[in-house]
Amino acid sequence: MSTMRSLFAALVAVVAATQPAAADVCYKGVNLSGAEYGDRDGVENLNFTYPSEKTVAYFAGKGMNIVRLPFSWERLQPTLNSPLSAVELDRLKAAVLRLRDHGMTVLLDPHSFGYYDKARLGTPEAPAFAFADLWIRLAAEFANEPDVLFGLMNEPYDIPATEWLDMANGAISGIRSVGARNLVLVPGTRWSGAHGWRADDPGGSNADVMRGVKDPIDNYAYEFHQYMDPDSSGTKGGCAAADAATAALIDVTAWLRETGKKGFLGEFGGSQDQACVVGLKAMTAVLDDNADAWLGFSYWAAGEWWPETEINNVQPTGKGDRKQLSGLPLKPGRKPDAAACATIPPA
Template sequence: MTHKPRFELPQLAMAMAFTLSLAGCGGGGGGGGIASTPGLVPSTAAPAAPATPPEAAAPPDATAAPVATSPKPTWRGVSLAGAEFGESKLPGIHGQDYIYPANDSVGYYKRKGMNLVRLPFLWERLQPQLNQELDSNELERLKSFVAAATAGGTDVLLDPHNYARWHASVIGSAEVPQAAFADLWRRLALQFKDNPRVLFGLMNEPHDMSTETWVAAANAGIAAIRATGAANVITVPGNGWTGAHSWFANSYGTPNAEAMLAVTDSGNNLVFEVHQYLDGDSAGKLDTCVSETIGVERLRDFTGWLKTHGKRGMLGEFAGGNNETCRLGITAMLQHMKDNDAQWAGWAWWAGGPWWGSYPFSIEPQSSGDRPQMNWLTPFLN
């Protein structure tokens, strides 16, 4: 399966063709929790019951009763892309090669009923040297956006959009040991642990590594976060581009359905993040969707895994082009998550942000008004 490389130029004429790559996104798959009042502070909720101990992964049991979970807010939002652009020009020039969303850009989405922004950014810009201080200018941009968004009542999911890599070297290698990944998250947690509206998304779409290596890295990152005293929600992706459709597959090594049961969190405030697109190979490169039911079909087994093991999930990326098949497929997928809200904590559309131009998945508003896909999401935002 092929996946989308990042945009290298902010000129959004580059996004006009439907088959062009997605900025910072890889494609693939999904999110749990019982809905309560939107905007509730997640880390102040009562902790859920202890997670089921690791065991051999079992196929979803359609007859199993839903696992009781503590009430949690349902996150409904969008990835505001831009800070992860320009990977080939690291560190790049802010405003020319990459951009953070304006502090007031969240207002449109909040008025529509969204309560979450997923914020992609690049590890290399934030931490130019492993195990060293975060870049002060980049950190200030990150903190400024987070402060403005959360002060307005919107939660922010931090997203190092790096595919489990730093300068192309995979986490767990000699160049990027797991301790360096843990160091990044220790430093981020120290900056944001006092803001319960901040969610810590460990990494975007790990791939081309052993699943066990990724699980060990994830556990190191989680432990480093909790060691700071942070109680924030942590989202953990799977290996193999974290596709919901491939959660039980072994094409990338040990299936996520088996290996991810070894992920542990002393804070018991964990969500498993998957991504899911509806085109032929789930990569999100095309504006076409396989069928009106493909979204539900690709989420169903992961939903069953969440239910069987008492886990919660997040659909961290999904999208579809402006056509009737995609509209019906996206609507059915959102309804599936709503119907299984004891397992699904929420979702974030890919994508919004100021540099998308005519990119076919963008829901950034135009001067003429809302994008068509925003109208698909609206019934699920109230």
């Protein structure tokens, strides 16, 4: 424990000593979960749900300006390499419009963990070109909308980094092929965890391999996830690894400066325990204190169907706000600087 505290203190000192004070990050928001539930034949509001007007208005009123919007790849594209479902696409577009009407930027998130049905990407059942095909079709629908970002995939975890890099580059190439210049967020493999970014597993580390991202217009950033429970899964109670989680963000901040790119913390969270609230403040402070290297964050998670007992839940209840919100540096009424936070580069 003393060794971890010493390492943590040293990392804080290094980053603080090398960086001038910066403005807050551009984007502060939440994952609104629900549309990723159910199978391709699910019934809306029975097997899955998109964010309601009430929920969107609540989080916008708290000062959040971005929503990571998980959805089901299988329901949006029921057959690989085929047209998107018109019905599901209309639902997705309606949700995006609802969010935009409240001043929210939307991060589109195929919440599939690097799988289609039960087939891993890169296998004969789910070939890599099918992933590019999804993004060609999806990008064409949202091309050059400045408040829509493209998150390539939620937490690919069973794919060697070298193989995942090729898939990510293929998807980016497909996005650009239809003229879409939107900002693309690129995760790493192994759940895109900040704590394991430099881990040298078979296929190489994310830190080494993901430097090879290729984008013809160079408009991409890296997406990281990080939790504070002992195994960094976000599924356990308490925040025993809060210091380690903060240290992991400091470490990838240094890596982002090495690469000259920016990062986005797509998932993080904790319970209502005071230790978790303190941990949330520490993690988000790393981002705000190093806004030259970070775009922002989206907390995991909220949504109408999340039970009150769910550990990370910040959906309001009859008792009022969840305690985790007090750990997030939200400023109601704050608008991000349009120039500094631009997501569509000049043509």
